[in-house]
Amino acid sequence: MQVRPGTEADLGPLTDIYNHYVRETAVTFDTVSFLPEERRPWLLSHPEDGPHRLMVAQRDKSGILGYATSSPLRPKPAYATSVEVSVYLAPDAGGRGVGTLLYEALFDALAGEDLHRAYAGIALPNEPSVRLHERFGFRHIGTYAEVGRKFQRYWDVAWYERPLGPAD
Template sequence: MNHLEIRSATPQDLPGMTRIYNDAVDHTVATFDVERRGDDHYAERLGSTRPGDHVLVAVDAAGAVHGYAFSGTYRPRAAYDGTREVSVYLAEDARGQGLGRRLYDELLARVDADGVHTCLAVIAQPNAASEALHRATGFEPVGTLREVGHKFGHWVDTAFWQRMRPDA
């Protein structure tokens, strides 16, 4: 996966991002969506000009999307302007090869450069791989919400992880 380019997403990347996302909808609790999304699902995020809002993709030489990461509004209130929620999604064949780390390293560098104070991640439980990625990129667990999602016939907990800007 080292041969993949990490760059800002463009509208042409939306179908590849949607393919990855819909795989997560169908097979994982990484998202609590239970219905597939269309190619326009991330279009609004791509158009954001707010400092701290980014959408990155990892693409091969042919332009195929193998993963993506994004940062965006945590809650739409002015007091939360210094906080962003972050997430990463990878194609099934790209998992476990360090691509999530590469995407997060670039995303967090951009978020830090924009002066964002705090990043939050929500991890459905259990997910040891996601917890390891977040720990490796400076996040720490700060709480668990019990049985807040219901998917695939069972209740799912979510853990909140937080990362403060290193120079904050």
Template sequence: MESRVARSEPASTLIRAATRADATTIAAIYNHYVLETVVTFEEVAVGAEEMATRVDDVQARGLPWLVSACDGIVVGYAYAGPWKARSAYRHTVESTIYLAPERAGRGFGRPLYRALLHAVRACGTHAVIGGIALPNAASVALHEKAGFQAIGRFSEVGRKFDRWVDVGYWQLVL
């Protein structure tokens, strides 16, 4: 009889707060998605200094920006930013997660996302929103395994690589 072992992150994986020193690697991971996919609607590569500023801005708000490092190399990151600027939204965040393309599907996403959700809960967050450019089965699965529920879909709200892209939203009330 074949036994199945639950997949988990490699034993040498460390999830920690991002630092400015991680900005070059974070930018490299993100720029793959900027330049090669429609999962982000950003269309111009982001430099390391701009990424460091983004990390600083999120952390200055008291929100988490985490990295997953395997054998000392950053292989993914996740962060939470404000959902909207109006003060009544202050207890809701939008979550973001990206993995180095060669690490996707290898057990890094779930523990990183769990750590992010734990961190936002500790910040007093009430609700987390995840926006997903569609179709994206892997991201949908990640969110739903984390307990998010689909709440809506906007059709053709982004245009990238000469095609219209839908965006779905998932929500987790903590």
């Protein structure tokens, strides 16, 4: 397996992975699937350098197993040294260490950036995601109760944070 920065050639498979979570889970609060062209601005907002990255796990030429991103936490300038991170895996890729490899590559890539904190929101219940984030030093800082409605029910979102930068 190879972990590398995402490219425009990955747009279709990355959209397919994300759409699985849109249609089948409450992991994302998007409720309508995307066409690849609709996801292009998202992909282009994650260049190969800088604080906003996209790392892709690929199994030889046979397909993408998942991806991890760091994205702006909020649009206001004072938030510039904080990022929100996430991992999405292909439906058959869970439990094989792909998320761990993706986060290792992502945090290695971010090590030289001017960043102070990483945040992750986890729609509950999602024990595999909680375990992954705790393994990477994230700590629970609070939960938004019933903050999102999808599939005719309300979902809680737990928030986790991790220090970044020279004090890691």
